[in-house]
Amino acid sequence: MRTYHQLTDPDRSGLAEQIGAQRRRVAERVASMHRIVAVMSGKGGVGKSYVTANLGRAVARSGDAVGVLDADLNGPTIPGLLKAPAGAAAPAVGLDGVKCVSMGQFLGDGAPLAFKGPSAESFVWRGAMEASTLREFLGDVDWGELDLLLLDLPPGMQRYVELCDIIGKPPPVLTVTIPTPESRDAVRRAMHTARERGSELLGIVENMVGREYHGTAADDLAKEFHVPVLARIPWHPPGNVWDELADHVSGTR
């Protein structure tokens, strides 16, 4: 009996062509983006979205066109941080002209994300549905020409891996941690994943510095991965902290 690859007649179902069309749509969007940077941690609650939003605003204030893709589908916070108008068609435009797309724009106030579909063994299809959602966020949004697209990743590395596949190549990553050893250990795993996948490690941002959280996470990670500590963000940061970080990350100056 012949096997799959030995059957070469055209597939009238056109599944391969449909997948190809999806990839072309994303590739066309990505082609109009000068630089894509993923903001990741691997650890929850370290302020990735806070760093993403303020970094995006700082780059935008310098005159660059900036977009933020909120990849945290279950806990979207970017529209709130950028004060993007609720219910606006994607992309919404927030503070300092930063464009954004987020699941928050598609959900009612306080409504949790849920997908229609059979509830039994939903884990089988949920991952594919979430990846398709990210693909639409990237490919179906009229981003226009962007100097910088920031990918605000949720904790863990699943979204990072999905976005690597969707974009077609691993994006450079900016890593956010807090000073504690617990954060360091979680972030280390994420950085190994990013490096093994082929992403350029741009450096470390140490957030929430100077109060309850103690440790040397940023310095430890910088030493281990041979990357710089790009910023240390105190609880009430002065504005120039973001401007200096923008200079490191935007790659346009």
Added chain:
Amino acid sequence: MKFLCVECDQQMAFAERQLPGDGTLAASFKCPKCGRVVAMLTNPMETQLVSSLGVEIGGRTVPSEPFEMVNTFVTGGPTWSPDAQDRLARVPSFVRGMVKKIYGDYAKEHGIAEITPAIMDTARTELGLEGM
């Protein structure tokens, strides 16, 4: 996926797709040599897995719309009854998204959890949307 007529050693060709509306899918494939037809029947979970990839077995008759997956599968607001979904599916695709949003916004404003054909009729009258 592909289907092989083992007796004829021929790749079978896609012939027809049916969506009964209960979450299942039926697709038939025909051997171009002997004419034998087989049907592939998927359960709701299998159908959902294919749908979650953003593809349609049998091919697309119209290009995918922006945010098709999100607009179709994400529920953060009112749900659509099967009858209402059927009615929405008959709206021309180029305005379907807009029509869906209008009814969705109406339901949210009125605290309606499920959009049914009756709700659509009421909204259409109140909003002056005859024909939608």
